Amino acid sequence: MVKDQRFLIDCGEGTQRQILRSGIGFKRLNRVLLTHGHLDHILGLAGLLSTLMRWESLPELEIWGGTWTLDRVQDLLHTVMLRGAPPPMPLHLIDLKPGVLMEDRDYTVSAFPVQHRGRDNYGFAFVEKSRRPFLVERAEALGVPPGPERARLVRGEAVRLADGRVIEPDQVLGPDVPGARLVHIGDIGVLDDTVREVVRGAHTLVIEGTYLDVDAEMAEAFGHMTIGRAARFASEMGVETVLITHVSRRYRERDMIREAEQYHPRAIVVRDFDRFVIAKGRPAHKVSAGPQPAEDEDRPELYGQERRLVELD
């Protein structure tokens, strides 16, 4: 959620059920950004659409993704699910290209290419625009009264006071303070220059960590990150907080946390239903925590088996 806008990034199987369980609701959930077209990132769109059809009235639904991703989404929704029937609401599949996707007064959302298996993989950057703080003490000293004059100065307009003096915005605005930057990367195997440039100095990075370092070879073979590598990358890039997602149930949570924290003091292995607030001036913080996942010790069959089942291509 950015201001009053909501974005759903990727829609794995069961997403609509998890949204129901979380209590966050479907209102205004009309924008889906897809990092890529692997099934574990798009299969939930069918369930989401069918829930929206039955229970919610959304004026429209936008699904943003690369060309290959959208081809698959088109098949999934129009051929498999709707079988040629018209969608219940205008359904816009928007072919995204690297660059700014949307912009409003306070922030921009842009896409950048990332390398994973297959084509058309993207990461997203949510960037709050920089702002010049209003220096109240200066305004007081200059005799600018509280009210509309101050609002105009904040907007960058000069004002004429009752006594005839003209006050310029530069007299009451401080230097530019950059806004928070949240970078969200889905599956990724190669940390290239494009990615480094976007991630460097980010307030918060969301990135996958499908494996532990002990399975680094497998991570490499499947175009994925290890948790250790993700955390090291975040440290190297000076990222304040790194949220690690897409973790595998084959590992124990405490092992994943240990590996993450070993390389970055603010590396957090994310659980379903965790909620974070990201705002400039303080680190990302968890406002509510999801339930602890069942420990895999009860399910020893997960070790050794299922090792190839990283995700559904």
Ligand SMILES: [Zn+2]
């Ligand atoms: Zn993938």
Ligand SMILES: [Zn+2]
């Ligand atoms: Zn995946």
